Amino acid sequence: MTSRRFEIEGQPDFELRTERKKPVAVIAEVPDADIADGLVFIIPGMGGEKDADYSAMLRRYIAAKYNLIAVSVDGHCNTCRPARSTEFGEVGLEIEGESLLDAVSRYVISGGQIDRKLETHADILEMLRAAAPMQFAIKTVLNPPDNQYQNFGLLSAMDHLCALNALSDSDLHFDKSNVLCVGSSHGGYIAHMMHKLAPNSFNGIIDASAYTETATAFIDGGWKEANITDGNLIYTCSTQQKWQFSNPGLPTFFGPDRSLIRDAAYDIHMQTVAAAASRKCQFRMIHSTNDAVSSPDLKHRQAEMLRDLGFDTSLEMVGADDVDGKFIKSADHGMGIALNLLFDRYYPTIEKRDCVTDRELETALTFDGPKYSYRIAHHSSGIRLAATCEARGAVSSEAVDRIAG
Amino acid sequence: MTSTNETFRRVCSIIAAELGCLESDLSTTTTAEDVDGWDSLAHARLIMSLEDKLSIRFPGEKLFDLGCIGDLVSLADEALAPNERTPA
Numbered sequence: 001m002t003s004r005r006f007e008i009e010g011q012p013d014f015e016l017r018t019e020r021k022k023p024v025a026v027i028a029e030v031p032d033a034d035i036a037d038g039l040v041f042i043i044p045g046m047g048g049e050k051d052a053d054y055s056a057m058l059r060r061y062i063a064a065k066y067n068l069i070a071v072s073v074d075g076h077c078n079t080c081r082p083a084r085s086t087e088f089g090e091v092g093l094e095i096e097g098e099s100l101l102d103a104v105s106r107y108v109i110s111g112g113q114i115d116r117k118l119e120t121h122a123d124i125l126e127m128l129r130a131a132a133p134m135q136f137a138i139k140t141v142l143n144p145p146d147n148q149y150q151n152f153g154l155l156s157a158m159d160h161l162c163a164l165n166a167l168s169d170s171d172l173h174f175d176k177s178n179v180l181c182v183g184s185s186h187g188g189y190i191a192h193m194m195h196k197l198a199p200n201s202f203n204g205i206i207d208a209s210a211y212t213e214t215a216t217a218f219i220d221g222g223w224k225e226a227n228i229t230d231g232n233l234i235y236t237c238s239t240q241q242k243w244q245f246s247n248p249g250l251p252t253f254f255g256p257d258r259s260l261i262r263d264a265a266y267d268i269h270m271q272t273v274a275a276a277a278s279r280k281c282q283f284r285m286i287h288s289t290n291d292a293v294s295s296p297d298l299k300h301r302q303a304e305m306l307r308d309l310g311f312d313t314s315l316e317m318v319g320a321d322d323v324d325g326k327f328i329k330s331a332d333h334g335m336g337i338a339l340n341l342l343f344d345r346y347y348p349t350i351e352k353r354d355c356v357t358d359r360e361l362e363t364a365l366t367f368d369g370p371k372y373s374y375r376i377a378h379h380s381s382g383i384r385l386a387a388t389c390e391a392r393g394a395v396s397s398e399a400v401d402r403i404a405g
Numbered sequence: 406m407t408s409t410n411e412t413f414r415r416v417c418s419i420i421a422a423e424l425g426c427l428e429s430d431l432s433t434t435t436t437a438e439d440v441d442g443w444d445s446l447a448h449a450r451l452i453m454s455l456e457d458k459l460s461i462r463f464p465g466e467k468l469f470d471l472g473c474i475g476d477l478v479s480l481a482d483e484a485l486a487p488n489e490r491t492p493a
Contacts, residue, residue: 001465029465053449057468064465084446338445340469 001063003056004028008166010076011158013151014387015258016242016251022146025074025088026163029059030172031067038178038203038352039069039167041160041194042339045185045209046226049339050078052085061340066347069174073163075156075190080144080239081226089145093228093235095121099139107131125233132232139223140235150239152219153186153262157193158385164201165359165383177203177279177355182343184208185294185334186215188285192264197365197376197385199277200358204350206284208337211294212265212302219243219254257369257389265302269367274309276363279355283313284346286337290319293333314349368392412485413478419458420474423451433475461485 007023030036042058044050049058059070074088082091104124108114112131118124128136144150160181168176179202181191188210195202217224223236243254260266274280283306287299296317303315320331327345329336358378367374370392377386413433421428424447426440437443443451448471455477456462461484471477 048446051446051449053453054446057449057452060465061468085450338469 001032001060002030003059004030004172006163006166006170008162009383011155011162011384011387013076013155015154015389020076024076024159024162026166027055027059027072027087028167028172029056029063029070031063031069033067034173036063036069036172036174037067038175038180039071039164040066040180040182040343041071041073041163041191043073043075043160043181043183043187043190044339045183045187045334046081047185047334048083049184049187050081050083050086052083052087055087058339062343066343068178068180069167069172071163071167073160075159076151077144077148077156077239080142080148080150082142082228091145092143093237094141094143095125095235096139096141097121099137100124103128103136103138106136107134110134128233129231135232135234137234137236140228140237142226142237142239144240148240149242150219151242152214153190153193156190157197158387160190160194161198161201161385162383164198168357168359169383175352176357178352180204180206180347180350182206182339182347183210184337184339184342185210189264193262195281196264196269196273198358198363198378199273199281199365200279200355200361200363202281203279203353203355204282204284204347206342206346206350208286208342209288209291209294209334210264210285210299212298213263214259215293220245255371257372257374260369261367261374261389265298265305267305270305270309272365272367274311276365278361279353280311282350282353283311284349285314286316286318286335286342286346288319288331288333288335289317290331291333409478409482412482413474415459416455416474416478416481419455420451423447423454431474433478434473436473455481459485 006026008026010020010024012019040062055072059072062068062070079086079088079091100121107128116127181194181202183191188207191205191207192210195205219241221238221241223238225239226237228235228237242252244252245254247253248255287296289296303313306313318328322328323331327337327341359380362378362380364377372389373392375388417428417431420431424440424442437448452468459481461481463480463484467480
């Protein structure tokens, strides 16, 4: 078994019309067989699954056990949380000054003495730490490496598709009809987005606790994305943003079009996907009825819609009674399910089916929103996809009604 | 001293260093659940450390199937055997 590391061109941000500053890193664990039985993208959520040692071990495990090329991609904004060890760079923490002043005010009002020179943020944090057990919430921006920002899924999905193109063009040999994705939470969501943009390229999508649409807390800059606790200091975090919600005239406005293209369960778009799929992907999903991050109702709706559109779909809903301490460790978001166990459980249920890939078909998809039309096209050569987002001639009243409803 | 005993000692030493526990608390039947902090991320770190320090490579398909320290020792012994074989 060998580990290969590639760098590829990432997809430009075609909504905000900016090029990528750095190439996208791809790591592939390649089994010993002359031809692998397929390829699987392992897509972690925002948590500990991104740990470098864990990721490396997971790739080796899946590659060896299933004769699949196991791939990790440093897709856009992949690194947006601090981690013990990373394969793809580190996130920076930028403390919001006003929030720090608020914390100092609280400290003083509660009787705390300013007993040292406060020249840097570190000085202030040290003083606040010494005031334990009094707790302080401090707003913090998570800055991904290379000036990236929270695009929310679309660019990351396209980066993974670029990686698939690059790997298909490489000297690695694998069954191109058996390409899969496995992911939990945000990783599972990206997997569904990859299928939305490339309906003929995937034989199976396996997800745990994947949301179906944009999680607002990740893009509204409202400091509710994550809490990082450091003793008595609680950093309330948002990832670096370019989206805004106040000026619809700017491309950075996160309006209905931005939301709908990122909705992996928007039925109008998914009808387009189903119509373009010459071979239908198989979906294996598991979700908790107690999930407070990703709505169980929306997950049910997604599963029903996929079935109605002819996709082979299973959704296992689990609750507190199903916690076994081994496969399901909690009934919360993510359910504590390890990605190796998730893959072990569902990969054997996915049948191998022949396909013609999106590149071979040169699949072209149009996803309309009320104001913009998104067009995604696959070409038989080249790594990047052709992607545009152009204003529509007239606003679709049907789309507006749907959103209003 | 048998190879297994020596391997057991070396494996326990590495586990203790990685997880901050006492070597004397570890036995062949100790499982991850018996040691504070031995979660899936710590397990990955531990496996990488064992491979690095013992100059071995565990079989990929077994990486998550290591139920107790005895399993780790057996696998380490299997992996060490070719390395430590004396040329004829």
